[in-house]
Amino acid sequence: MRQAPYPIARRLLAALVALAPIGAAAAQDAAPGRITGTVSLASASSRRLATPGAYPGRRVSPVSEREASELRNVVVFVRLSGAQAAPAARVVVRQTDEEFVPHVVAITRGSTVEFPNDDIVFHNVFSLSRAATFDLGRYRKGATRSVTFTRPGIVKVYCHLHSHMSALVRVFDHPHFTVAGGDGRFTLDGLPPGSYEIVAWHERVGEAHTAITVASGSASQVAFSLPLKDP
Amino acid sequence: MTPPLRSAAPRLVVWLTGVSFAVIGGVLALVFVLLSWQTRAGIVTAAAAELERSQQWFAEIESRRAREWRLQAMTLAENPTLKAAVDTYLTETAAGAPPEELLPTIDQELAKLAEVLDAQALAVVDVDGRVLSAGGPTSPDWRRGQLVPELQHTDATIGAAVVAASRLYLATYVPLTIGADRVGAIVSAVPLDVAYAEGLASGARADVAVVHDGRIVASSSGVPPGLDGARLARQEPFEADGELLVVRRLMAVNATHTYAISSVTQAAAVATAGLTRVFLGVGLVALVLAGLASAWMARLLSRPIARLTTSLAHMTDTRDLRQPLPRDGVILELDALADRFNALRAAVLQAEDESDAAYAGVIGALAAALDARDPYTAGHSQRVASLAVLIAETLGMPGDACETLRLGALLHDVGKIGINDAVLRKTTRLTSEEFDHIKMHPVLGARILQPLEFLRPHIPVVELHHERPDGRGYPHGLVGDAIPLAARIAHVADAFDAMTSARAYRPALPASHALEELRRHAGSDFDARVVEAMIEVWDARLAPVGGVVSIDPLPFRNPSDYISSVRSRAAARDSRLVAS
Numbered sequence: 086m087r088q089a090p091y092p093i094a095r096r097l098l099a100a101l102v103a104l105a106p107i108g109a110a111a112a113q114d115a116a117p118g119r120i121t122g123t124v125s126l127a128s129a130s131s132r133r134l135a136t137p138g139a140y141p142g143r144r145v146s147p148v149s150e151r152e153a154s155e156l157r158n159v160v161v162f163v164r165l166s167g168a169q170a171a172p173a174a175r176v177v178v179r180q181t182d183e184e185f186v187p188h189v190v191a192i193t194r195g196s197t198v199e200f201p202n203d204d205i206v207f208h209n210v211f212s213l214s215r216a217a218t219f220d221l222g223r224y225r226k227g228a229t230r231s232v233t234f235t236r237p238g239i240v241k242v243y244c245h246l247h248s249h250m251s252a253l254v255r256v257f258d259h260p261h262f263t264v265a266g267g268d269g270r271f272t273l274d275g276l277p278p279g280s281y282e283i284v285a286w287h288e289r290v291g292e293a294h295t296a297i298t299v300a301s302g303s304a305s306q307v308a309f310s311l312p313l314k315d316p
Numbered sequence: 317m318t319p320p321l322r323s324a325a326p327r328l329v330v331w332l333t334g335v336s337f338a339v340i341g342g343v344l345a346l347v348f349v350l351l352s353w354q355t356r357a358g359i360v361t362a363a364a365a366e367l368e369r370s371q372q373w374f375a376e377i378e379s380r381r382a383r384e385w386r387l388q389a390m391t392l393a394e395n396p397t398l399k400a401a402v403d404t405y406l407t408e409t410a411a412g413a414p415p416e417e418l419l420p421t422i423d424q425e426l427a428k429l430a431e432v433l434d435a436q437a438l439a440v441v442d443v444d445g446r447v448l449s450a451g452g453p454t455s456p457d458w459r460r461g462q463l464v465p466e467l468q469h470t471d472a473t474i475g476a477a478v479v480a481a482s483r484l485y486l487a488t489y490v491p492l493t494i495g496a497d498r499v500g501a502i503v504s505a506v507p508l509d510v511a512y513a514e515g516l517a518s519g520a521r522a523d524v525a526v527v528h529d530g531r532i533v534a535s536s537s538g539v540p541p542g543l544d545g546a547r548l549a550r551q552e553p554f555e556a557d558g559e560l561l562v563v564r565r566l567m568a569v570n571a572t573h574t575y576a577i578s579s580v581t582q583a584a585a586v587a588t589a590g591l592t593r594v595f596l597g598v599g600l601v602a603l604v605l606a607g608l609a610s611a612w613m614a615r616l617l618s619r620p621i622a623r624l625t626t627s628l629a630h631m632t633d634t635r636d637l638r639q640p641l642p643r644d645g646v647i648l649e650l651d652a653l654a655d656r657f658n659a660l661r662a663a664v665l666q667a668e669d670e671s672d673a674a675y676a677g678v679i680g681a682l683a684a685a686l687d688a689r690d691p692y693t694a695g696h697s698q699r700v701a702s703l704a705v706l707i708a709e710t711l712g713m714p715g716d717a718c719e720t721l722r723l724g725a726l727l728h729d730v731g732k733i734g735i736n737d738a739v740l741r742k743t744t745r746l747t748s749e750e751f752d753h754i755k756m757h758p759v760l761g762a763r764i765l766q767p768l769e770f771l772r773p774h775i776p777v778v779e780l781h782h783e784r785p786d787g788r789g790y791p792h793g794l795v796g797d798a799i800p801l802a803a804r805i806a807h808v809a810d811a812f813d814a815m816t817s818a819r820a821y822r823p824a825l826p827a828s829h830a831l832e833e834l835r836r837h838a839g840s841d842f843d844a845r846v847v848e849a850m851i852e853v854w855d856a857r858l859a860p861v862g863g864v865v866s867i868d869p870l871p872f873r874n875p876s877d878y879i880s881s882v883r884s885r886a887a888a889r890d891s892r893l894v895a896s
Contacts, residue, residue: 184495188495211400212400212404213400213401213404213415213418213421214404214408214415215408215413215415215417238408238413239407239408239411241400241403241404241407241408243396243399243400243403243494244396245396245397246396247396248394248395248396248399248400248494249493249494249495250494250495251400251403251494251495253407286411288407289497291410292411
């Protein structure tokens with residue numbers, strides 16, 4: 086495990102490890118294993134603004150909801166050295182109330198993300214990221230544009246017209262990843278038995294990783310707390 | 317002529333002009349100094365208030381400018397490309413793969429914006445205060461990766477004093493936010509150096525000093541040396557190098573303050589310069605007027621005095637006290653002086669006349685005494701005088717000449733005082749020596765009268781009353797008209813009275829005989845015209861009264877009569893003069 090790349094606000098640092106044993110799956114030889122666990126954010130990001138900046142916030146959702154939904158922005162994945170074949174998918178990231186919803190999506194390489202515009206204003210989706218550089222141009226309510234991501238990596242997505250909007254697309258070249266739920270729970274299915282490095286990653290807070298052994302047909306449990314304390 | 321003045325004392329004009337000029341000048345100078353001082357004090361107060369007002373005004377402008385500056389930076393912080401590039405770079409760098417290809421985009425964007433905003437430095441820092449990129453002229457101070465501690469974890473959007481590459485900057489810090497998250501900050505900064513101070517100074521029209529941690533780190537050229545931050549922090553007027561300075565804080569950020577410093581003295585000097593010119597002009601005109609007035613006054617006083625002096629000098633030169641001093645009618649005191657002098661002059665004249673009369677009385681008495689020495693000649697001088705006047709009147713001689721003749725005839729034998737009684741009284745025939753002795757008496761008489769100035773007109777009568785028209789007379793043997801008429805008249809009158817008077821050696825001749833004798837010697841011994849006149853006098857004036865020569869006009873019987881006659885004559889001459 087290594088230290089998160091960003092410093093964290095000391096005031097809110099509190100490790101929370103909530104390990105909830107889940108019903109064990111039936112043990113089967115060579116059957117894929119499962120990893121379940123929870124992610125908790127021990128603190129708000131030190132980057133979180135006390136004040137919304139130059140312009141008043143246009144966010145519709147209340148702050149508490151936003152804090153809770155931050156767990157949905159945590160990507161949990163298995164770090165693998167090689168690529169594995171994975172089916173392409175089609176994912177939708179809506180532009181609603183001047184926000185990308187969902188804020189974070191994780192997809193396999195070759196998948197396509199649609200960016201429909203639900204707002205009455207124009208949006209202009211673009212990215213400067215190395216994994217996918219694109220500019221979808223301006224389009225009105227009801228229209229949609231899509232991007233097919235062909236390289237693994239982190240893709241930050243913005244709107245040229247609304248600089249507070251951002252989304253994140255994490256592209257993997259294997260199928261062993263997921264995004265935590267609003268309650269912090271996650272499940273990784275279909276892992277062959279073996280030892281893995283499992284990573285939980287948040288774009289602002291950084292990542293936490295841990296080694297885990299997956300037994301055939303069994304469920305392993307792991308709990309992440311982000312950010313991590315110094316050992 | 318009166319000798320020129322030898323006194324080294326200054327003229328009255330100089331005195332009067334000098335004194336009044338000095339007094340007026342002194343008063344003017346005093347008034348000038350007082351007014352100038354009071355006005356200067358007022359102007360200093362007004363200038364101080366004015367400077368404080370303008371500094372306050374400028375401070376407000378400055379704070380508004382800072383606010384606008386911050387708003388500009390805030391607008392910049394909403395630049396989507398910049399934000400996307402920065403966020404993408406930071407996120408991917410954190411994930412272990414720095415996208416270096418984004419940096420030129422960010423650098424270029426910042427350089428462009430810095431140029432548009434005319435910013436000295438426009439930088440992007442991450443949340444740790446580490447410089448990511450910078451644009452603008454001073455961007456070399458903002459090296460990539462450099463940590464600016466003051467910009468670490470700050471929420472401030474206000475100005476901050478930061479040190480980048482050991483230079484002090486005034487920074488406007490605006491967070492770059494995406495959603496509710498701060499990903500870094502955009503920093504617009506200006507170095508707090510001399511150029512900054514000079515720029516502010518030209519705007520504030522005052523000198524500007526930048527103080528950091530109580531130490532002056534930059535100042536415009538006019539800030540006096542030796543100032544310290546504490547002195548400025550009090551923001552109270554103070555004196556430096558003899559100038560009154562007012563101080564106002566323009567900006568305060570953390571430990572960094574800028575102060576405007578203005579010289580009240582200089583501001584006041586500009587205002588008082590015009591006033592001084594006016595004062596000097598008015599003072600100069602007043603001094604010139606004072607000088608003219610003084611000169612006029614001095615002339616007013618000195619001219620009558622000079623006129624009096626001239627009159628006195630003229631009197632002295634001509635020895636003539638008859639002309640009274642003129643009254644000027646301008647100055648009471650000078651008129652009084654002239655009047656007093658005229659009174660004095662009249663008194664002196666009177667005294668002179670009296671002393672003349674007294675002297676003449678003495679001489680006359682002497683003559684009478686001489687006559688009285690010899691009973692045969694008693695009354696002779698008085699009779700000759702009366703007779704001579706009668707003859708002169710008959711000949712139409714002017715009154716003045718008659719008077720001269722009268723006294724001359726009266727004194728004609730005064731020289732006989734130097735002749736021996738024995739010779740004078742001798743009844744027998746005189747020897748030629750004795751006769752020569754007798755003949756000295758006209759010259760002796762002239763010599764007696766010579767020292768007396770007022771008797772000099774009579775001398776010819778005395779000296780020449782024995783000259784004869786034929787030149788055989790004595791003492792000089794003058795001929796004809798060379799002998800003054802008065803002397804010729806006296807000669808005839810003398811001879812007539814001598815012949816009609818008894819002598820020790822003969823009885824008196826009858827008048828007819830004497831007249832015959834005169835007529836016989838007319839032209840040789842006596843002047844023919846005078847003899848004719850004598851005969852006419854006898855016929856018309858003396859014969860009717862029995863041949864008695866009246867001695868009525870003779871003054872010597874009673875000297876005071878003569879004195880009053882002299883006085884009346886003087887009064888007649890001075891009739892046009894004002895009597896005191």
